[in-house]
Amino acid sequence: xxxxxxxxxxxxxxxxxxxxxxxxxxxxxxxxxxxxxxxxxxxxxxxxxxxxxxxxxxxxxxxxxxxxxxxxxxxxxxxxxxxxxxxxxxxxxxxxxxxxxxxxxxxxxxxxxxxxxxxxxxxxxxxxxxxxxxxxxxxxxxxxxxxxxxxxxxxxxxxxxxxxxxxxxxxxxxxxxxxxxxxxxxxxxxxxxxxxxxxxxxxxxxxxxxxxxxxxxxxxxxxxxxxxxxxxxxxxxxxxxxxxxxxxxxxxxxxxxxxxxxxxxxxxxxxxxxxxxx
Numbered sequence: 001x002x003x004x005x006x007x008x009x010x011x012x013x014x015x016x017x018x019x020x021x022x023x024x025x026x027x028x029x030x031x032x033x034x035x036x037x038x039x040x041x042x043x044x045x046x047x048x049x050x051x052x053x054x055x056x057x058x059x060x061x062x063x064x065x066x067x068x069x070x071x072x073x074x075x076x077x078x079x080x081x082x083x084x085x086x087x088x089x090x091x092x093x094x095x096x097x098x099x100x101x102x103x104x105x106x107x108x109x110x111x112x113x114x115x116x117x118x119x120x121x122x123x124x125x126x127x128x129x130x131x132x133x134x135x136x137x138x139x140x141x142x143x144x145x146x147x148x149x150x151x152x153x154x155x156x157x158x159x160x161x162x163x164x165x166x167x168x169x170x171x172x173x174x175x176x177x178x179x180x181x182x183x184x185x186x187x188x189x190x191x192x193x194x195x196x197x198x199x200x201x202x203x204x205x206x207x208x209x210x211x212x213x214x215x216x217x218x219x220x221x222x223x224x225x226x227x228x229x230x231x232x233x234x235x236x237x238x239x240x241x242x243x244x245x246x247x248x249x250x251x252x253x254x255x256x257x258x259x260x261x262x263x264x265x266x267x268x269x270x271x272x273x274x275x276x277x278x
Contacts, residue, residue: 003033008043016047016059016071020123021153025068044069052277055079057124073151074124076277077270083117084249084266090114091233091250094260101255103233103262105204109143118249119147122202122230125247125274126152129227132197133157135219137186137211140204144232148202157192159215161185167192171221175214186214188222197224207235209243216243234267247272 003011012029029040048059057073075083087108096104108114122144131152136145137159145156163170167189174185193199201215216226229246236253248267255262 003035005039005043008033008035008040009046012043013047013050016069017056019153020057020071020073020151021127023062023068023070028068055277058277072127073120074127074275074277075120080121080124080269080276081266083121084269086117087114087250088264088266091264092262094262097255097257097260097262099257101207101235101252101257102205103252105140105233109140109204115143115147118144118232119149119151121249121269122148122247123151124276125230125269125272126200126228128275129200130198131200131227133193134200134202135159135193135215136202137161137215141202144204144230145202148200148230152200154200157188159186159188159218161187163187171218173214173218173221175210175217177208177210184210184214186211186218188218193222193224195223197222198227199224200228200230201226202230204232205235206231206233206243206246206248207237208240209246212246213242231267233264 026037026040030037044059051057051059055076057071059069060072061067061069090108091103091105098104131154133154134145134149134152134156136142136156138161142158149156163172169190170187171190172185172187174183177184199219201212203212206212212229219226229243231246231248233250233252234248236251247269249269251265251267253263253265
């Protein structure tokens with residue numbers, strides 16, 4: 001079946017958007033649409049320019065016999081600032097303040113549009129990293145990890161606080177909670193993570209970083225490599241911080257529990273040597 005150019009462009013765009021970071025040979029598109037590779041290359045140029053112009057991402061070309069093209073989701077700086085400002089507005093409501101300086105975020109973690117924004121922002125931050133899997137701790141980190149995974153096209157592994165029979169054999173470690181200084185445990189199924197995997201660690205809220213540090217230690221049990229750390233909100237307190245190399249979207253800069261006032265600012269997202277779309 002011969003496709004019109006408009007049909008090719010629509011189908012090609014949809015195909016790439018559904019498969020971020022997946023290398024697609026030009027011969028695949030050529031055979032799919034019954035078109036010459038030169039025509040496919042021209043179509044991909046149009047898609048690339050449109051993606052970059054609209055802040056969708058970019059289309060990268062990999063040369064050679066085993067090469068092809070892949071869609072890499074990215075944001076431009078203006079879009080990133082707008083997304084982060086929107087998140088600040090949602091989180092600065094006084095009724096979100098919880099004892100201990102934590103924020104109530106469950107409703108936002110269940111908001112698919114906001115999670116898409118969070119996922120795209122953090123996926124864009126780690127777009128050039130070599131990542132095989134995303135790791136988070138149940139339960140609040142799961143929506144964030146899944147959102148990022150949809151843009152990086154990698155699986156998610158979930159660390160739990162206790163072992164479950166449905167997980168099979170597990171690896172368990174003890175770690176020190178950064179804020180309470182209590183000994184806690186976390187477990188991960190042996191089948192969840194392959195030895196030598198490159199892992200992006202994700203969390204919803206980081207105070208002292210004890211949970212993230214625990215996940216880093218857990219990676220050693222699987223001979224896995226840490227590729228990066230992504231955080232939705234970090235606390236302003238740096239006293240006793242156990243993690244120092246991470247990307248955060250928001251910073252909880254001030255909390256007045258007496259007056260129930262919350263102040264959030266940009267995290268270190270724009271200081272993380274990111275490459276934005278033009």
